[in-house]
Amino acid sequence: MLLMNDSHPFFFILLGIPGLEDVQCWLSIPFCCMYLLAVFGNIIILLIIRSEKSLHEPMFFFLSMLSMTDIILSSSTLPKMLGIFWLNLREIRFEACLTQMFIIHSFTAMESGFFVAMAYDRFVAICNPLRHSVILNNRTILVLGISVVFRGLIFFLPHPITVKNLPFCQSNVIPHTYCEFMALIKLTCGNSFITKFYSATVATMMGAFDSLSILTSYTLILRTALSLPTKQAGRKALSTCTSHILVILVFYTTSTFTFATHRFGHHIRPQIHISVANVYVLVPPMLNPIVYGVRTKKIRQRIVQVFYFGKV
Structure with a gap:
């Protein structure tokens, strides 16, 4: 029986992954491990950047913003x-469902925006190194960070409002x-x-702008x-960008696939679509601290000092 409040139900029932009910308990194990790695890894990144003054640079400030976004998103x-998966707690209240939807879309947009900011930082650092500290001063970093957050919040705020005003009779x-x-x-x-036109337009324009900005940088x-x-100088310059490129490729590949299958991939099996959608909100938050921790020398050295030598 569908219990209604005005024009919408009191709650929704989340099925999980239809067709894979028998193995959902086993699937929860890698999902749980990825979540723990995402939260723990990003907290470590935040603590290390905050405690180490040599990491108080534009790239690491943007990385801190990305880590906070990843924790909330996952x-x-x-x-x-x-x-x-574990307790069969499938019910979610209508308001909580809209809140979850808003957080997923807005914080995904923020993650994309912080990738743009980090790409811009690398562009200035490599293409105009003498003016890097002047162009990306504390005020500019703050303005960029706030702009990314407000962009994600403002452009996706209509989502829960318009969905709430639609009648639910299914x-x-x-x-x-x-x-x-x-x-x-x-x-x-x-x-x-x-509602669908606005969502598709915002997602397409925002994704196109961010990916084009990153590609240009x-x-x-x-x-x-x-x-x-010298070739050595060129390799050194490019090596600082490899970690950024890796996590950006993972993020945009999964997000593009999820966006496209919802709107055009009607013949794709639900199990595949939902599994990729879960990867989309889990793998980038898990991968970011691992990649940046391994590929960024200053962070790697600081992690070694903390965990192996106990130097905080």
């Missing part, structure tokens, strides 16, 4: 997901592990064209690195 989905069962925008829209019976970085007088 925590918005995994605890509930594990509750579904089932309250969501075949997913979390409250995804398109999964909710499919349960409405009103005219949702404007790294193209200019590559051109500058290849024009350096």
